[in-house]
Amino acid sequence: MGVMDSDGKQHFAEGIVATNTQEWVLNPETEYRFELDPGTSLAIKLLRGHAEIFGAELVDGKTYVYGFECKAAVCLPVWTRCRHRKHVTGQPSTEYISEETPMVAYANVHLALEQMRVRALRAVHGSPPSDDDDADILTNPDAPRVLVLGPENSGKTTMCKILTNYALRTGQDWCPLLVNADPSEGGWAVPGAISAASISIPIQTCSSASPLGSTATSAPTHMSSNALLPLAYWYGHAQTRRNPLLMDRVIRNLGENIMERWESDTESRVSGLIVDTPASFAASSGSNGDHRQTLIKACVDAFRINVILVVGHEKLNVEMQRIYGNRMAVVKIPKSGGVVELDASYRERIRKYELHKYMYGQVIEPPSGLSSTVCMQGGEQTPDLTLALSPSSSVISFSDLRIYRIGEETMAPVSALPIGATRVVSEMQPLVVDPALPGSGLYNAVLALLAPPNPDESERYDEEVLDLPIVGFTVVTALDIPNKRMTVLAPSQGSLAGRIAVVGSFEWQE
Numbered sequence: 201m202g203v204m205d206s207d208g209k210q211h212f213a214e215g216i217v218a219t220n221t222q223e224w225v226l227n228p229e230t231e232y233r234f235e236l237d238p239g240t241s242l243a244i245k246l247l248r249g250h251a252e253i254f255g256a257e258l259v260d261g262k263t264y265v266y267g268f269e270c271k272a273a274v275c276l277p278v279w280t281r282c283r284h285r286k287h288v289t290g291q292p293s294t295e296y297i298s299e300e301t302p303m304v305a306y307a308n309v310h311l312a313l314e315q316m317r318v319r320a321l322r323a324v325h326g327s328p329p330s331d332d333d334d335a336d337i338l339t340n341p342d343a344p345r346v347l348v349l350g351p352e353n354s355g356k357t358t359m360c361k362i363l364t365n366y367a368l369r370t371g372q373d374w375c376p377l378l379v380n381a382d383p384s385e386g387g388w389a390v391p392g393a394i395s396a397a398s399i400s401i402p403i404q405t406c407s408s409a410s411p412l413g414s415t416a417t418s419a420p421t422h423m424s425s426n427a428l429l430p431l432a433y434w435y436g437h438a439q440t441r442r443n444p445l446l447m448d449r450v451i452r453n454l455g456e457n458i459m460e461r462w463e464s465d466t467e468s469r470v471s472g473l474i475v476d477t478p479a480s481f482a483a484s485s486g487s488n489g490d491h492r493q494t495l496i497k498a499c500v501d502a503f504r505i506n507v508i509l510v511v512g513h514e515k516l517n518v519e520m521q522r523i524y525g526n527r528m529a530v531v532k533i534p535k536s537g538g539v540v541e542l543d544a545s546y547r548e549r550i551r552k553y554e555l556h557k558y559m560y561g562q563v564i565e566p567p568s569g570l571s572s573t574v575c576m577q578g579g580e581q582t583p584d585l586t587l588a589l590s591p592s593s594s595v596i597s598f599s600d601l602r603i604y605r606i607g608e609e610t611m612a613p614v615s616a617l618p619i620g621a622t623r624v625v626s627e628m629q630p631l632v633v634d635p636a637l638p639g640s641g642l643y644n645a646v647l648a649l650l651a652p653p654n655p656d657e658s659e660r661y662d663e664e665v666l667d668l669p670i671v672g673f674t675v676v677t678a679l680d681i682p683n684k685r686m687t688v689l690a691p692s693q694g695s696l697a698g699r700i701a702v703v704g705s706f707e708w709q710e
């Protein structure tokens with residue numbers, strides 16, 4: 201691979217020569233944007249200066265690989281004033297240098313959030329206020345709890361990532377919570393879940409299948425030093441309008457769990473949290489309008505939001521100002537011109553990548569001519585391909601798993617009910633699914649495995665299944681009805697006997 205030294209001379213490192221290499225020089229307040237097609241990868245090596253991808257710094261001299269239709273931008277840290285050079289190997293479908301980025305606006309938001317953290321920490325330690333503290337902050341020295349709202353493809357997830365990564369770079373040992381309240385994105389789990397993780401090392405962007413970094417729950421464990429232990433609840437569908445009541449409930453469960461943990465974890469509490477939301481929260485037209493206000497309120501209440509950031513949507517900003525402006529800061533943030541318009545088929549592929557990544561782990565093959573041994577994937581050495589393929593397929597008895605489906609879509613249509621009968625099952629009722637029944641919908645279904653219910657029978661209640669956090673996922677790959685057995689795929693071996701599982705509307709595709 202060609203490496204340019206400080207005199208501009210070309211050298212070759214480790215005898216590897218890559219084709220399609222290119223060198224870019226970035227100036228302050230510009231960014232190099234790239235978009236990868238399916239099956240292609242890209243390697244980037246910083247030759248000189250400082251650079252970051254969505255707030256996570258690139259280490260000088262290391263080669264990073266990107267794949268799985270990753271779309272991202274390399275820019276100079278806002279506070280850097282020098283030019284830098286970097287070396288790109290591979291062929292993105294789109295690449296260009298943009299001279300317009302909203303990074304200064306994002307950095308200003310970060311500075312305001314940082315002040316809130318510092319003041320919250322000072323209040324916890326009982327330190328005297330500083331001269332620059334304003335009256336409002338003195339009476340309410342709260343850590344930032346930020347809700348990010350915006351329409352589809354406005355860059356919400358990217359902004360959440362940038363703000364989280366910036367918080368980590370202040371050297372204050374913050375560990376902000378990042379909450380993924382968008383069930384159409386897997387986040388650290390698989391699509392259908394909403395989750396939260398305490399972030400203490402920068403979130404790397406290397407693949408569309410892991411936009412928020414890697415988790416300890418997915419196979420394989422090669423990313424263990426970067427792995428996160430998320431807290432997740434199961435909603436089960438991509439669209440929030442499918443069961444808004446259930447969505448409301450899982451948001452509140454996640455918030456409650458976080459608040460309980462914070463009671464004994466001051467360090468995490470003063471670091472605050474950032475909540476990424478689905479685009480449906482911003483779409484006021486159509487059937488979304490009915491429930492989106494309720495769900496925004498559920499987030500505001502559950503995560504005790506005190507800052508709302510609205511990305512690139514004037515009308516939504518005005519609406520949020522009107523509803524919440526008297527009790528918290530509502531700030532409009534410009535949308536980056538680099539955000540890629542993702543269509544439905546791309547999103548479908550991403551969900552497939554996310555599910556596969558959960559089962560098989562993920563290895564990005566470097567561009568031709570580059571050895572994986574010299575590459576970093578998501579901030580870690582690229583793992584051996586053979587290590588990654590380790591899910592376990594096992595045959596279990598129908599009675600091993602108690603599988604539920606939530607709500608009325610499991611029921612017969614109203615027209616099929618006896619005359620005069622009304623529905624008695626609510627959208628929130630967990631119904632046991634019998635795998636032996638034709639049309640159970642379990643073949644190829646993704647199941648969330650839940651934590652055990654309360655061992656104290658007297659504390660149990662009908663809807664307890666809705667309130668149990670997720671401990672893992674499995675997929676039903678075959679049903680043998682005559683023998684009452686099914687084949688399930690899971691990232692690691694382990695008995696499923698006695699487990700509770702919930703099915704949603706996501707399907708596994710090989």
Ligand SMILES: Nc1ncnc2c1ncn2[C@@H]1O[C@H](COP(=O)(O)OP(=O)(O)OP(=O)(O)O)[C@@H](O)[C@H]1O
Pocket residue numbers: 231233234270271272273350351352353354355356357358359382408477478479536537538539540541542
């Ligand atoms: N400056 C940029 N340059 C290149 N790609 C970018 C940039 N900013 C964001 N992207 C990419 O654009 C895509 C959409 O961005 P992002 O996921 O942040 O938007 P979103 O508003 O959260 O999307 P959704 O509609 O799913 O809620 C992502 O693949 C992201 O990596």
